[in-house]
Amino acid sequence: MSSARLKHTVSTGLATAFLCALTGLLWYFVGGGPSGLQQLTTYLILGLFALSVDLLWGFGGMLSFGQAAFFGLGCFSYAVVTTGRIAPIPPEAGLLGLALGIAIPMVIAVLLGYFLFYGKVTGPYFTIVTLALAFLVSSLALTWPALFGGWTGIPRVPPLKLDFLGLSFKASTNAFFLAAVLCVLIVMLLRWILDSRFGLLVSGLSDNEERLEFLGASVARLKLMIFVLSAALAGFAGGLFAANSGYVSSDLLGITVSTEAVVFVAVGGRRTLLGALLGAIVVRGMSYWLGGVALEYWQLFMGVMFIIVVLFFQSGLLGLVTRLSGFFSPGPASKVSG
């Protein structure tokens, strides 16, 4: 175990904790009270979802417009289990729902990813295929109202409760702290993984795939692994989202939510982990600040964000901060390998 790697992981964790604490300070900005705190919890959970996109796109170099399919499956797994929609509510329903919300996307990602990556569907083709899949999944979900609730969705999804630990996350403060702690832990875990040999290879995917292949790495296998990991994270975020928002609908599987996550990552800064969280908080915060008009103009706003980021600041907000202060340096992985 290298101490540099440990140090890098801890410092990233501290930076994440700092970011979560800053987010907590936004409480009065979003109207205070439990509902304000619930808003902030949503930002953090969407940040976790954005992390899954950063993992796939920022590090793995695969831009997907279908990531919300995994997020949505996580949402529905939790909602279906905890509302007793198809079977009686089991004990520890929340935990089971979250676990299924991780497992089901992983299984689908293994099957789908196997065909796509061993079938050499790469680059822009991958993006197009995921776009097509996103449409397919949302129309399939609508044809199965018994499970997905049709156009109305599933209301009254209960908040998370872990009976064996005697913990309930019904209170908005508890839910917020849970989300913040999970954010810190997951960012640290990802940092730890990405600083490993496997992580270095994954970073190689977005740098030069061909060279990686020549060096003897199995590109298809690497891609599959990162795809499955990111599906698991997206599904987990989905489960948390359902528990926090109390309502799920088939929109959550669709293209708009996928797009939103890509915006979060692009705005926050690709390939930085922290940028994904920051992007979710800033973009969602801005949409809140736009207030009543935001709903009407939200999509317009996202479109403009895409273009501004691409044309003017490709490295995102975090890149801007890094350039200004050099403080939040994501740290080149090469430093750590020794």
Add this chain to the structure above:
Amino acid sequence: MDQIILLQVLNTALIIGILVLVSLGLGIIYGLMDVLNLAHGEFLMLGAYAVVAANLMGLGLIAGIALAIVGVGLLGFLVERGLISRLYGRPIDALLATWGLSLILQQAVRLTFGPAPKPVVAPIEGAVSVIGMPFPIYKLVVLGVTIVVTGAVLYLFRYPTFGIKARAVLQDREMAQCVGIAASPIYSLSFTIGAALSGLAGALLAPLVTVQPYMGPVFLVRGFITVIVGGVGTLFGVVGGANVIGVTEGVVSYFASSVGAQVVVLAIAIVIIRLRPRGIFVRK
């Protein structure tokens, strides 16, 4: 039974015609400039709304079609000059930027015309009898127009100087530039033509489908699958790809369902990417 099958064939031919118009533009833009234009579906949607706008002004379909070709073509020109030309050599960024553009166009149309579908009446009433079954004249006219336009585009990219230069750039950009072909005006004009074709497809489709702000992406996806299947960098391949996709969609949705057709078409696309990454109609 024969008549039903014949009607099915005619309807499928119509779908293929529209797919060709949409995919030609996509294929040209992707083949020439390496840009996956994710706003291409919105160009089609704007073409359909051009007809809606013409109707609101008391003008007929012909004026609507003219408006669609000129208006969407002009928009395409501006988009290429203002946005795409800054992003050559950065395919993923171009993809993101055009996705942003598509979101903006959808919302702009939604704010202008409202979210509800707009009815457009078929301008040519009446039907002809196809061995005893009525078939709308308008669909036959559309079929004719798509065939003529496709022929014209294939000619344009084959024989005139512009077409020869464009194909030179398409085959080998660096070599073409070395022998003194300026790529920039070719990009600009090709993007404009591609956009105008998509606008035309939308205008022709307007009386046949529900016109609403979010109609674009479905055609975008089908168009891309057509290009992938047919082969990037060949216009005849695109026509072939449209036939494969159109017939598959027609047959599967006739015997099963339209969702089933989507699944099958996507599966075909993936298999073809695997087995013939450069398309069915490209010689290896």
